[in-house]
Amino acid sequence: MTLTWHWPWAGLAALAVTLAIVALCMFLSARGGTQRHGLPVYGLDSDLNTEQIDESLHRFRVYNRFATTLLVLALITAMTLVARPSVVDENDERTNPRDIVLCLDVSASMLAYDHEVLSTYQQLISGFKGERIALSLFNSTSRTLFPLTDDYDLASGQLKKASEILRKVSTQDRIDKLSDRTAQDFTDLIEGTQNRTDKTSLIGDGLVSCAAMLPGFIYGKPSKPGKASIMLATDNVSGTSSYTLGSALDLTSKANISVDGLYDGPMGSENDKTTIEMRQEIEKHGGTYSSAHSGQSVDKMMRSLEKRKSEQDEHNRLSSLIDAPGWFTLIAAAFLGLWIAVAWRIQR
Template sequence: MSLVLWWVPVVVLALLVAVVISQQLRRTGRRKTGTPIANSERLTRLPEYERAVRGASKRVWFALIAAVLCLGVATIGGARWVYTNVVTPEKYNRDIVLCLDVSGSMVDYDAKVIDRYLEMLPGFDGERMSLVVWNSSAVPIFPLTDDYAFVKEQLEQMRDAMESGGYSEFVNVGTLEKPGASLVGDGLASCVMQFEGAAPSTDEEPIDDGRSRSIILATDNQVNGEQTVTLPEALQYARHNSISVYGLDANENQDAYAEEYRISLENNGGTYFALTDGTQVDTIVDTITSEQTSLIRGAPQLTITDRPEVWLWLLLGGTAIYLTMVWRSRL
């Protein structure tokens, strides 16, 4: 705790001392005035008179105390009494990319997938997240960030656009740059490249920065066209870069697409989940957050909290007491 304007109390105290000394000097030089009254002690000894004098004296003292308190509170409030604290931010070093298929066959499912993503969001704390949408080509909607308010806003905006009929304008720009549709392998490979050091153009070993890396892949696996990278190859690519892939299957029926998707994931280090099973959201979040990771400690930050409303309420209460006492004393 400290005073920002520390000199304010010093100035107020100096002025108060000057006023007291000035009043004392004025009283010393003033001659006594008044007219003596004979036998006034008969009046001053009456019980009612003594009671009235004691009451008036108490009210004067209460008014004086209230005035001093108001002056003190106003002085401290004006000097800005603030609370200081040193905070060291902590963040979990996990990176998560949300990888969403926005092909035509996913129109009826994408809003549900976004809802699943939104359900997962409260389970994370400090992780960085990114969103990539893809069809025949991929488009990053936002890069890895830990600004969850921004992440939530972007996800809700996309979901609302899908539900209101603005689907094509919102997600198809940039996702149809080559022939074909729902190219799962290419989409997953593009999501892998969102991580630092995962570019395929280098022959160097993947960067081991101690961060947990995860991709939540949502698709119905209905590939239409020739892929540059197959799904098993993309999964191996992710595995080579120490990235865990969690596959959400948007198929409502256990058909050949779902079976191929499940087998590809399980045979190449991924994990399969059915989108229709709502309980799997908690499972995915628990699985990601249970991975052993260390904390990233940021630079210490000094926080200053200014709470002037406390002093204003005290000043208001003291002023009310002072005015009440003055009014009752008829000063």
């Protein structure tokens, strides 16, 4: 890391003032001769002119000059701190790293794809640095599996556990072979997501619930653009929700929350009116829409979306200029410590 000076002129000014004071003191000291106003001035040289006294006086003067030199060096070194020695931090600094909420539909029609979404995100977070991630499951109602956190061990563990459970119910054949323990684990996982009868995949309500996990949303306080995002993985909407997808996206858009949609439903439903509306609404609000039937795997689509988000975030990285007074402080302290030792020796 290259050392730079944040306030170089302040340091030079302080150093100049220090040197001027030292020069003035030396000048005034040099003016004191053996005579003042024509009158004789007697000093130690004349009154204590013995061999033993002369040796002690010589030693005193050497220590005194050495102490003065150390004090001046300590002062000059301390004055360099006024210029604020700094270095550029080699680590990436991100202002307000992204908050990411994975909003996952766990209705019956989504079970064939949910485990892929969770498995992919489990791998993606291994490359996160400072991002916070949360997971919400929804059907007719929502359930928070874990809130926003940068504890990646916790998040990875929860994603892995949920992915393994959902993998075991991803096909009808696997469902038919479920053990009682696995069936109970699945029930526990989706508990709280089906509290409204005859209604499934209420996308608008699910999206608002996910957005409410992001700071400031419920207070109407917008976040910085690009700093909060939701990955909405769903298929279709059935039944009347409290919020339409359009109204939910209006709310997230006002809060500067980007929403990307991942359609994971059956291929036969891809051209349904609600699916087309989902795509149109998400793209109209600046989000990206992807379909599991576009020829790409769920894994590839999610990695592509995350890559685009990361590239956008890359532009928001800053180089951090940090103060680096360490060596100068140490040197000044060393000079000062030596001066104290020499001054103590002079006093002795």
